[in-house]
Amino acid sequence: MAAALLSVAILLGSAVSPAAAEEKTTASLRILLKGEGELEVAPHGDGNVYAAEVHHHDGLYRMWYGGQGADGHDRILYAVSDDGEAWTRKGVVIDNGDANHVNDPTVAIVDGQYYMYYTRATRDVIDRICLATSNDGEHWKEHGIVVGAGPEGAWDAFSIGRPSVLYHEGRFHLWYDGRKDFPAGAPVKDVPLSANSRRAIGYATSRDGIHWQKHSANPVFGNNAGGIDVSLFEDRYLLFYESGRGTCLAESPDGIHWEDHGLFLPKTGEAEDQFGHVTPQLVVDDQTGDINLYVGAAPDRSWNKNQIGVFTIDREMLKRFLAR
Secondary structure, three states: OOHHHOOHHHHHOOOOOHHHHOOOOOOOEEEEEOOOOOOOEOOOOOEOEEEEEEEEEOOEEEEEEEEEOOOOOEEEEEEEEOOOOOOEEEEEEEOOOOOOEEEEEEEEEEOOEEEEEEEEEOOOOOEEEEEEEEOOOOOEEEEEEEEOOOOOOOOOOOEEEEEEEEEEOOEEEEEEEEEOOEEOOOOOOOOOEEOOOOOEEEEEEEOOOOOOEEOOOOOOEOOOOOOOEEEEEOOEEEEEEOEOOEEEEEEEOOOOOOEEEEEEEEOOOOHHHOOOEEEEEEEEOOOOOOEEEEEEEOOOOOOOOOEEEEEEOOHHHHHHHHOO
């Protein structure tokens, strides 16, 4: 099973603030990619694709995403589109090599250079954040681990991954989830377990995209959040995180101090996402003005039979939600 999905039982039980019940947004889910072929169909025989990272750049929609193959391992794949709806697969761009899990890409484009940060688990669920760079988005040079786990006893001492990067005001900004142990009863071996295990979100900055400084206030967000995406919307940072109920949302004026709004976009009630949304990503398209929320739509409680889908979000609806 893919490393990012091993703590499914805890993810499905992620807390959602009571305010979320007051008003929820709605939108229609469109499925863009279903797993196919030996690189996207997992050992159980169903497709498993998720963790989409989409950019509209140089007149082309580009999607990097994770696929779990027939060997049980995850890789990062690439697809392109003229309209953002019909996609052409280009194949693997970051292979797993001897790792169990390579997935969760997040990309910043700076002066024509692509910087991809992603999760790499050398074995089981021991995640670290790696970097690859590219001139065209398809051919990548891997640079290895750039953000490691914290010291013994720290909140992120065991595992960190599922990064989200922004380049803003001359600096790289990176958010990621981390943990120091796994829940008692989790389907993992030889890792620290705790009845009180929780995920949290850390924040780091860099001038060059290679050397990173973790923030002294880490973790900056809790609530057992993971599989995150951080986006700039108007004058604020928005943090989207995965949930068995749908996509949840927090906001911040500075990327450090967060207000949790809980459930933002509930699952539709249809079969495609009846068990929630995995690894969401918000894209505010500067060229078209569209706001799209990409998710791994979960049709199965295992969270390992996902499909990549998208919701188009009404701008005024989002603003009303944030103003509640």
